Amino acid sequence: MSRIRRTTFRIDFDIGARLGPGKAQLLEKIAEHGSIRSAGASFGMSYRRAWLLADEINRMFTEPSIATRHGGKSGGGAELTEFGKELLSRYRRMEEAMLKAAHDDLEWLSGHIEPAFQPLGQKEDG
């Protein structure tokens, strides 16, 4: 499947919240970097946006996923709660299971991609 750069999936909940690759990546990077600011910065996301996403993740489930610590010389930090770890691990497991389930069809798609394709300059969401 060398012609596929990546596959992403997103879940829309009826409460108006969404879970997709952006939130999963933020959780992963918070676990890695120990702060919301550094996590966002590691993939080019502004602190404001990273904070808003983290806040939304914490409010959309019945338990918080990210615990923050304030004060001290380091200016506080953030880490995943047990719930947050489980959430991230389930999201990654779903991705893996989905790729496996779709493997043959993804191979077929890859085999029919036009190598000379020129995308239009504009954003296409389809």
Added chain:
Amino acid sequence: MSRIRRTTFRIDFDIGARLGPGKAQLLEKIAEHGSIRSAGASFGMSYRRAWLLADEINRMFTEPSIATRHGGKSGGGAELTEFGKELLSRYRRMEEAMLKAAHDDLEWLSGHIEPAFQPLGQKEDG
């Protein structure tokens, strides 16, 4: 899974083309309505955008998915080629297989959604 409104998945190819719910819906509606214009209009997409998406679908694979007919009183029409039918059918099959593969994790997510959640007004892509 009553708390999940929908799940969507998207494939990014290394040639810069993408396949996701918008293109799949357009293909489905072209098969149903017999024209690109009516297909787009059926889900609120402008003719210009529907035409651009249809053109991109036709160029991104080694075979066209949509065949157009010009002329006549009706002003022409569009239909799916055999390749287009297979493409759509494989996309839908992948969706189904993925949902099945992720079923238990989606149930877990649904069970932990906060019913009192209030989304922010702004767009969040995460």
